Amino acid sequence: MTKRVFSGMRPTGKLHLGHLAGALSNWVKLQNEYESFYSIVDWHALMSDYADSSGIRQNCREVLLDWLGAGLDPEKATIFVQSHVPQHVELHVALSMVTPLGWLERCPTYKEQIINMRNKDLSTYAFLGYPVLMAADILVYKAEYVPVGEDQSAHLELTREIVRRFNNFFGEIFPEPQTLLTATPKVPGTDGRKMSKSYGNAINIADTPEEIWEKIRTMMTDPARERRTDPGDPGKCPVWDLHKVFNDNIEEKEEIAEGCRTAGIGCIDCKKKLFNHLMQKLEPVQKKRSYYSEHKDELDDVLREGARHAREVASATMEEVLKAIGFVHR
Numbered sequence: 231m232t233k234r235v236f237s238g239m240r241p242t243g244k245l246h247l248g249h250l251a252g253a254l255s256n257w258v259k260l261q262n263e264y265e266s267f268y269s270i271v272d273w274h275a276l277m278s279d280y281a282d283s284s285g286i287r288q289n290c291r292e293v294l295l296d297w298l299g300a301g302l303d304p305e306k307a308t309i310f311v312q313s314h315v316p317q318h319v320e321l322h323v324a325l326s327m328v329t330p331l332g333w334l335e336r337c338p339t340y341k342e343q344i345i346n347m348r349n350k351d352l353s354t355y356a357f358l359g360y361p362v363l364m365a366a367d368i369l370v371y372k373a374e375y376v377p378v379g380e381d382q383s384a385h386l387e388l389t390r391e392i393v394r395r396f397n398n399f400f401g402e403i404f405p406e407p408q409t410l411l412t413a414t415p416k417v418p419g420t421d422g423r424k425m426s427k428s429y430g431n432a433i434n435i436a437d438t439p440e441e442i443w444e445k446i447r448t449m450m451t452d453p454a455r456e457r458r459t460d461p462g463d464p465g466k467c468p469v470w471d472l473h474k475v476f477n478d479n480i481e482e483k484e485e486i487a488e489g490c491r492t493a494g495i496g497c498i499d500c501k502k503k504l505f506n507h508l509m510q511k512l513e514p515v516q517k518k519r520s521y522y523s524e525h526k527d528e529l530d531d532v533l534r535e536g537a538r539h540a541r542e543v544a545s546a547t548m549e550e551v552l553k554a555i556g557f558v559h560r
Contacts, residue, residue, distance in 0.1 A: 235260055235410065236373035238269040238312065241289035245296040246432035247508075248417040248425040250515070251475050256377055256412045258301040266307040267371050267540060270294060273312050273319065274364070277357045278350055294529065296435045299519030308543075310536035312367065317544035321366040324551055326359060328395050333388060334358050365389040369404045370544040376407050379414035400554040415475045418468035420449045436519060439509060446505050451497045452490070458497075462490045469500055477507045 237257065239245075245254070260266055270290050276283055290311055302309060312318050335358070356363075368376055368389055376386055390406045397403055418424065419431025426432060433445050449469055452462035464470040464487045477483055486503065489495030522529050553559070 232265045233375060234267070234371055234373045235264040235375045235377060236267045236269070236368045236371050236407075237377050238271040238274070238367055239293060240275045241270050241272055241286055241293045242275065243285075243289050243427055244292045244434045244436050246425055246427065246434050247472075247476075248419075248432070249296070250300055250435055250511075251417050252379070252412075252414045253377070254297065254300040254302070257297075257307075260377060260410075261303060261307040264375065267373065267543075268297065268302060268307055268309050269312045269315075269367060269540075270310070271312040271367060274360060277354070277360055278352060280354075281350070291529070292436070294533065295519045295522055298522050298529075298532070299435065299515040299517075301515075301518075304532045304536060308536050308539050309532055310540045311533055314533065314537035315370075315540045315544050317370050317541065317548045318363070318366055320548055321370045321544075321551065322359075322363045324555065325366055325369070325392055325396060326362045328399060329359075329362050329392055333391065334361060337361055337388060338384070361385075361388050362392065365392045368407050369393065370547050371540075372405055372547060373407050374405055375410040377410040377412050380411055383409040383411065400551075403551060403554055416471050417475055418471050420445050420468075422450050422468040433508075435512065435515060442508060442512075443505050446501050446508070447498070449501065451500075455490075455493075455497060459493050461493045462497075464490045469497070469504055473500075473504055473507070476511055477504065479507075 237253070239249075239253070257266070257268060270293050272286055272290055275286050275289070279286065294309070297309065298304075364385075365388070376389075378386065386407060386409050393404045393406050419426060419429055420433070421429065421431045423429055423431060433442055437445070446469070451469055452464075452466040454460060454466070455462040467490065470487070470490070473483055473486060477486075482503065486495060486500055490500065522532075
């Protein structure tokens, strides 16, 4: 029997090269190996954006376009919006009944986000309990695996603790989802920090060639290369880090690295080569993205069919949960 995978993304806007090289490229592979459920988790977005939710609907559309452009296939994976499957919040309520408050208060991610998002009031019941909704997202499909990077693997432990506690009270309903570790390449933004929309240093999947070139052209490089004739160190250059992810030509990469160390190649020439490789990768992605953008009916069909199948699976899980709890049959 094929194992089941679940993963989701918050709709915060257009996705960038970090998403493409990391989660999305992995999801595309997994859809050929597992029964895959991929959700745009809009309820999670509301937890931090409740004061102004006006952008969530459009952001969901942008995320979906990027997913389909990157190669997620609705014929192979179930692709849907979280709020279209009400069983997510229904299971969230059931799991919250048995989740100790102390577990949530000690969650390191909760503390970290409170510090990093001081511009938003996150002192809400829902934000404290977001790991319970995250657990419901996974468990309502009885997913055996959740693909995450190594730095995120600890986040799943709370879900497993909730599973153990719920199963202890009501019987063996849920499997303990395991981490499906995936290699996450280092994808720096234009300022050398990790590529992030919040940092304003992202190159988006949907950016035009002109926008992409301008962002690459102005990227920081090794500070030691103040002049064209100054030698540099590729290890200190974020442009080189992007070459390592998006340039598949091993011989050319060796030439670029040596040229940097000996000042045999200028930074602009290095950036031009990167731009060419990026466009080779992005052209088919953007072409597919544009197709779906121009065919709204097909885009709607993807979400409609995805939600239909997701509800079918999630409904069966909830019936089992309600029966185990002892509620009156509906």
